[in-house]
Amino acid sequence: MTKYSHQNAVDLFVRMVQVDSPSFSESAMVDFIENEVKTLGWDCKILRQRINMRDLEEDVKERLPADELEKETEQIQIVIEADEAGKDKAPVFFAAHIDTVEPGKGIKPVFTDDGKITSDGTTVLGSDDKSGVAAIMAAVDETLKSGKPHGKIVLVFTALEEKGLLGARFVPIKDLGVKYGFVFDTVGSVGLAVERVQHSYGVTINLQVADIANHANGALKPNALTYACELINELPKGVINEEDYTFSQITSLKTTNEPGYMVPDKAEIKGTIRSFIPEEALTLRKQYEAIIKRFKRENLTVTYKLGSLKTMGYDHSKTEIGNLMLGNAQKIFEEMGIEFKRGRTGLGGHDASVYVKEGVPTLVLSCGMQNIHTTKEWIYVEDLHNCTELIMRLIDKA
Known part of the structure; x- marks a missing residue:
């Protein structure tokens, strides 16, 4: 009742x-x-x-x-x-x-x-x-x-x-x-x-390997997927500050292949950065940006969008x-x-x-x-x- x-x-x-x-x-x-x-x-x-x-x-x-x-x-x-x-x-x-x-x-x-x-x-x-x-x-x-x-x-x-x-x-x-x-x-x-x-930022990173299908033994060389995995390994992930629940995480990884070719020449990484402390979320965002900017590989072009504050x-x-x-x-x-x-x-x-x-x-x-x-x-x-x-x-x- x-x-x-x-x-x-x-x-x-x-x-x-x-x-x-x-x-x-x-x-x-x-x-x-x-x-x-x-x-x-x-x-x-x-x-x-x-x-x-x-x-x-x-x-x-x-x-x-x-x-x-x-x-x-x-x-x-x-x-x-x-x-x-x-x-x-x-x-x-x-x-x-x-x-x-x-x-x-x-x-x-x-x-x-x-x-x-x-x-x-x-x-x-x-x-x-x-x-x-x-x-x-x-x-x-x-x-x-x-x-x-x-x-x-x-x-x-x-x-x-x-x-x-x-x-x-x-x-x-x-x-x-x-x-x-x-x-x-x-x-x-x-x-x-x-x-x-929490404050949060969305993360989108795009990787493209030039002319991968035209390379000799291209299937044996690093491709967009292997480069994406290397970059993900370098990015901070998981809980950074447990008290204020500051964390970042990769949420998806998608690849695209040239028609008729076995390895991908394009990859897209998506992720999220979150914290109850706005300064900590912004610090993580800056860390992501610095790591992405210094990530250099042969024939690789990297573009990214960390975006403005996704959630206030x-x-x-x-x-x-x-x-x-x-x-x-x-x-x-x-x-x-x-x-x-x-x-x-x-x-x-x-x-x-x-x-x-x-x-x-x-x-x-x-x-x-x-x-x-x-x-x-x-x-x-x-x-x-x-x-x-x-x-x-x-x-x-x-």
């Missing part, structure tokens, strides 16, 4: 996960949200946003496969102005993403005897991140119907989060008139706040408003009788990183999702109730 009862969140979640919305196919989910808002009768402004990958920053476009550069999709923001009694409250936003990973079509939610919702085992469930979307909408609807004073509330539902936070890059977050906000998108039962997020990290414990947001969340959890936990993530996988980079303080909170990105994904029904209650209290205390 759950302590808080918000069945509207559970019902909404079950309907939402049955709307197919894999990355780049979010329009049906945007339609669902818009129709739901109109049915509920909210006094609000609905902002549908068409986004085209060609409009991304150059360094971001360089990381995308060619076929994705030609794609478009949609996302949505909803703006609810403060009522008369809530004009002194801080304007706040609540965010989650509407895309899901594959296999995510034809999801069939199943209620289990131990209080969980799962898929039927053939798809993901989509609690990443429709649990956040459902709880936010249910909480706002209950707040509006209660007649309690509320400040300006902005809902931000993004596409393409699973493709590298791409949708968040199109959100005009500074123009939405908010002071701070909350992203509901991390694994774990309700009660977790993400205090720290942050540490809320080191800022005044960050500490205030953490403190307020902790107080609400204590009032709700829920254990409060401060966490950190090395994944960099939150839209909050984009909003923080834009200068808008944003706290990531858990919304109950478990075993995400697998066909064994699940969520406790109780967490949907608790997350909705949490959001209502965040609105009230803004």
